[in-house]
Amino acid sequence: MFILHDGPPYANGSLHIGHALNKILKDIINRYKVLHGYKVNYIPGWDCHGLPIELKALKELRGVDKSSLTPLQIRDVAKKSALEALEIQRKEFISWGIMGDWKNPYRTLDKEYEVRQLQVFHNMMKKGYIYRQDKPVYWSPSSRTALAEAELEYRDDHQSNSVYVKLPVINSKGLKDNLYILIWTTTPWTLPANQAVAINPNIEYSIVCPNNDILTIQNNYIIATKRLDALQKILGTELNVKFTFKGQQLIGTTYIHPISEKQCKIIDASHITEESGTGLVHTAPGHGMEDYEACKKFDIPTFCPVDEFGIFTSEVGESTFEGKLVLTDGTLAVIEYLKKRNSLIKEENFKHKYPYDWRTKKPIILRATPQWFANVEAIKQRAIEFLEDVKMVPKSARYRLEQFTLSRSEWCISRQRSWGVPIPVFYESETDVPLLTDSSVEHIIEIFKKHGSDGWWKLDDQELLASEYKNNGKTYRKGNDTMDVWFDSGVSWTFILEQTKKKDFKAIADLYLEGSDQHRGWFQSSLLTSVVINDKAPYSTLITHGFVMDEQGQKMSKSLGNVINPSTVIKGGKNEPAYGVDVLRLWVASSEYVNDINIGKNIMSQVGENIRKYRNTARFMLGNLNNFKYNQLVEYEELDLIDKYMLHETYNFGKNIKIFYDEYAFNKVVQALNNLSNVLLSAFYFDIVKDRLYADHITSQNFKYIYYIIITNSSVSCRRNL
Numbered sequence: 001m002f003i004l005h006d007g008p009p010y011a012n013g014s015l016h017i018g019h020a021l022n023k024i025l026k027d028i029i030n031r032y033k034v035l036h037g038y039k040v041n042y043i044p045g046w047d048c049h050g051l052p053i054e055l056k057a058l059k060e061l062r063g064v065d066k067s068s069l070t071p072l073q074i075r076d077v078a079k080k081s082a083l084e085a086l087e088i089q090r091k092e093f094i095s096w097g098i099m100g101d102w103k104n105p106y107r108t109l110d111k112e113y114e115v116r117q118l119q120v121f122h123n124m125m126k127k128g129y130i131y132r133q134d135k136p137v138y139w140s141p142s143s144r145t146a147l148a149e150a151e152l153e154y155r156d157d158h159q160s161n162s163v164y165v166k167l168p169v170i171n172s173k174g175l176k177d178n179l180y181i182l183i184w185t186t187t188p189w190t191l192p193a194n195q196a197v198a199i200n201p202n203i204e205y206s207i208v209c210p211n212n213d214i215l216t217i218q219n220n221y222i223i224a225t226k227r228l229d230a231l232q233k234i235l236g237t238e239l240n241v242k243f244t245f246k247g248q249q250l251i252g253t254t255y256i257h258p259i260s261e262k263q264c265k266i267i268d269a270s271h272i273t274e275e276s277g278t279g280l281v282h283t284a285p286g287h288g289m290e291d292y293e294a295c296k297k298f299d300i301p302t303f304c305p306v307d308e309f310g311i312f313t314s315e316v317g318e319s320t321f322e323g324k325l326v327l328t329d330g331t332l333a334v335i336e337y338l339k340k341r342n343s344l345i346k347e348e349n350f351k352h353k354y355p356y357d358w359r360t361k362k363p364i365i366l367r368a369t370p371q372w373f374a375n376v377e378a379i380k381q382r383a384i385e386f387l388e389d390v391k392m393v394p395k396s397a398r399y400r401l402e403q404f405t406l407s408r409s410e411w412c413i414s415r416q417r418s419w420g421v422p423i424p425v426f427y428e429s430e431t432d433v434p435l436l437t438d439s440s441v442e443h444i445i446e447i448f449k450k451h452g453s454d455g456w457w458k459l460d461d462q463e464l465l466a467s468e469y470k471n472n473g474k475t476y477r478k479g480n481d482t483m484d485v486w487f488d489s490g491v492s493w494t495f496i497l498e499q500t501k502k503k504d505f506k507a508i509a510d511l512y513l514e515g516s517d518q519h520r521g522w523f524q525s526s527l528l529t530s531v532v533i534n535d536k537a538p539y540s541t542l543i544t545h546g547f548v549m550d551e552q553g554q555k556m557s558k559s560l561g562n563v564i565n566p567s568t569v570i571k572g573g574k575n576e577p578a579y580g581v582d583v584l585r586l587w588v589a590s591s592e593y594v595n596d597i598n599i600g601k602n603i604m605s606q607v608g609e610n611i612r613k614y615r616n617t618a619r620f621m622l623g624n625l626n627n628f629k630y631n632q633l634v635e636y637e638e639l640d641l642i643d644k645y646m647l648h649e650t651y652n653f654g655k656n657i658k659i660f661y662d663e664y665a666f667n668k669v670v671q672a673l674n675n676l677s678n679v680l681l682s683a684f685y686f687d688i689v690k691d692r693l694y695a696d697h698i699t700s701q702n703f704k705y706i707y708y709i710i711i712t713n714s715s716v717s718c719r720r721n722l
Contacts, residue, residue, distance in 0.1 A: 005509035008045035048109035050485035054419040078419035111452035141310030142362035158354030184277035189326035198269035208239035224279020372414035420482030490525025493538035551600025
């Protein structure tokens with residue numbers, strides 16, 4: 001038995017050339033295993049929930065007030081959209097010659113799948129890995145939901161309004177009069193949420209005085225000593241050092257908040273460095289993960305005056321900010337306020353790396369909201385240990401997956417959308433305390449077995465509540481959050497476990513094969529959930545392929561006009577020839593897929609030429625097998641030297657490509673086949689023996705020698721190659 005577990009593509013939109021690379025690689029492996037006597041269990045899957053499907057479905061509703069739709073109505077149109085896209089994709093996969101159980105795929109929207117997903121969640125909850133916390137998370141104002149790290153794209157060309165701001169010190173501990181803290185931030189909109197300034201107690205700081213009016217000559221400023229030269233250039237003034245001291249001396253010093261004018265403290269935080277800024281860091285625990293952790297140690301409360309749309313709320317405390325988008329006019333309003341208060345020292349555009357929502361392509365923010373998390377910190381070391389027994393292709397993939405896993409401490413699994421599997425939690429109406437117990441979740445699982453996840457919205461709260469909570473003197477409301485789609489697909493290994501109950505299947509996949517982006521996606525989510533539940537990795541081998549680029553090695557994009565679709569490769573298009581599916585498949589097999597690979601007209605023309613040569617050789621061989629009968633084969637000892645040489649080369653070919661297949665080096669298989677078919681057979685052997693073919697009778701011994709070579713080569717090539 002051989003199990004290649006299919007990473008589920010998203011049931012949304014058309015298939016792209018990356019899908020072709022992925023599915024054809026899987027098909028090559030599956031067919032090779034079949035030819036070598038394995039029973040192959042390849043069941044395709046689809047990832048069917050999530051925001052892109054929901055948004056697409058809503059977009060297609062014409063003349064409907066979308067804000068008036070109930071969650072069930074949204075789910076109905078989203079499900080319809082997902083199933084329509086799935087069917088289109090299924091037919092196209094089949095047209096590529098992909099072998100699989102296409103009539104019985106696994107789908108994350110199926111009732112049975114959702115029940116298994118909820119059972120995994122329940123198991124993780126019982127083991128203490130699930131918790132709720134009000135803390136900063138990646139938040140997409142454009143999608144109005146929390147995001148996981150895996151749902152971010154980082155752009156290197158993001159432009160921010162960076163500012164240098166002075167904050168007056170109140171209790172200077174005798175350091176100096178007219179003393180100010182100098183801070184730098186690329187997110188001025190977070191200044192209203194400032195709760196502290198963080199310094200490193202082990203860094204050396206200086207009190208400096210400028211020699212011109214840019215910073216006001218009478219004032220003294222605190223900066224990290226190592227930032228002196230850089231700040232003199234940035235601020236355009238010489239800074240005279242009065243004296244230096246360790247950061248520890250600043251701990252507990254108070255300053256005036258730049259907006260609210262309340263008194264705040266300077267706190268110590270070991271993550272502060274001297275690499276950028278001033279060495280003193282504006283700290284807003286409602287808008288930064290490190291800020292949150294630093295303030296948590298000192299019981300400093302989280303403050304987040306920003307709503308789900310990324311707009312300042314009335315809590316911001318300044319009327320000129322309220323109602324403005326924080327990333328645009330809200331930022332400008334804060335800067336203008338600082339100017340009027342004479343707190344702004346310098347403003348400049350700053351280009352830097354910044355996270356974007358991978359679906360909407362819009363910038364995200366960090367925003368404190370109550371969310372549900374899985375505790376990755378408690379899992380990841382065991383996960384890394386289990387990876388030691390997993391074979392990686394290429395070997396470098398191990399380091400990449402390990403580093404992505406080690407860099408995470410938690411996984412935000414809650415989303416604020418309708419189209420997904422609900423988190424089965426209730427909240428006390430008066431206290432907002434969550435109700436998430438064995439019995440409450442077990443009751444929901446039983447409901448899911450009958451109604452699927454729609455039952456969460458179809459049934460009222462009393463029907464969803466376990467009996468022991470119905471008359472306990474408290475009232476409850478059900479939650480509205482759904483699970484992260486990476487949690488959906490991350491428990492797809494449960495499908496394999498389910499099959500073990502029905503058939504003679506192994507409880508672990510022999511192989512997962514996906515693109516390199518899945519090191520922080522499906523590979524990782526599958527690993528984490530499997531380690532918690534099964535105490536092992538869900539795969540024994542992990543293969544990673546690169547991305548498909550255009551002929552010049554550029555990333556494909558509609559704006560560049562360099563997108564190549566698999567349907568165009570196969571059927572042709574405007575000014576594009578139709579190469580057929582065999583050329584598409586050979587392009588995949590010829591590629592060194594562990595790296596990014598290129599595709600374009602010249603490349604496909606060359607692959608098409610190789611196909612033509614194969615066919616010519618095959619046609620020649622078949623044409624010369626006219627009237628052949630197996631009982632006409634001769635013994636090896638009767639062959640001429642040239643015939644024996646060809647058998648020797650054929651033997652080496654068969655031996656080598658078995659090694660290449662077992663190493664998943666399909667491009668080397670193609671190279672070996674090119675050499676055998678186009679060089680050794682066509683250009684060498686058939687050229688030498690053509691006199692036999694054209695001059696000798698078909699019943700002669702010389703003809704029988706050629707039969708022997710053709711039959712042997714055909715057998716080895718067809719049984720070893722796909």
